Amino acid sequence: MGRDEAARALRISRALAAFHLDKLVRQGLLETSYRRLTGRRGPGAGRPAKLYRRSAHQLDLTLPQRRYELAGRMLAQALTEARSPTAVRALRRAARDLGRGLGAGARRGRRGAGTSRDRLARLLTVLEWCGFEPVRSNGSVHLANCPFAALANESRALVCGMNLALLEGVLQGVEARGMRAVLDPQPQSCCVVLRTAGRRYSPSVSGR
Secondary structure, eight states: OBHHHHHHHHTOOHHHHHHHHHHHHHTTSEEEEEEOSSOOOSTTSOOOEEEEEEOSOOOOOOSSOOOHHHHHHHHHHHHHHHTOHHHHHHHHHHHHHHHHHHHHHHHHHSOOOOOHHHHHHHHHHHHHHHTOOEEEETTEEEESOOTTHHHHTTSHHHHHHHHHHHHHHHHHHHTOTTEEEEEOOOTTSOSEEEEETTOOOOOSSOOO
C-alpha cells in the first residue's frame, strides 16, 4: 500500500505515516517499490507512488526463548535422509488428521446456517489461525504466506506434501466440499492453492 492508504487506515496524517513507514524500511521490515496508481502514462501522468510491502525478513519472539524451528529442521532433515515412504505417509496422515480436527473445531465453534458462505468463513478463520494469509481470487483461495517457509526451503517435497495434507484435512473438517487443495507453487507464497472443485490446474511441483 501507499502512504495515503496507511494514513487513512490509521487515521493519522500522511506525513506521520510516511515517517513511520520509512523508518520500518530502514529497519528492514518493509520493502519499497514505485508505481503509478492512476494507470496514466506519459507527460502529465505524475510521479509514481512509493509503495510499501512487508519484507521477507522473519521475526520470532518467545519469552523465554524457544527453538521450535531448529527442532523442525532436524526432524525434516531426518525424514528426508531416511527416504522412508512409510514415515512420509505417517507424516501426511498426521497432518491431515490435525487439519481435519482444526476444521471440525471451527465448525462447532461458529453458529451458522451451514451455507457455503458460512463454510468459507470457517475456512478462512482456520487458515489465519494456522499462519496462512488467505486471499480470495476468482473462486480460489491463494495463500500469500507459508508458515513453514524456513523448513520448505530445506526440505521442499517433504514439507509441501505435509502442507497439502494439512489443508486437505482442513477442507474436510470445515466441510468445504466444493473446494480442493492442489499444489501450485508461486514465488513468495504458499505452495498450495485452494480451488473450486472442477477447475483445471497444472501443478509445477509434486509433493505427493
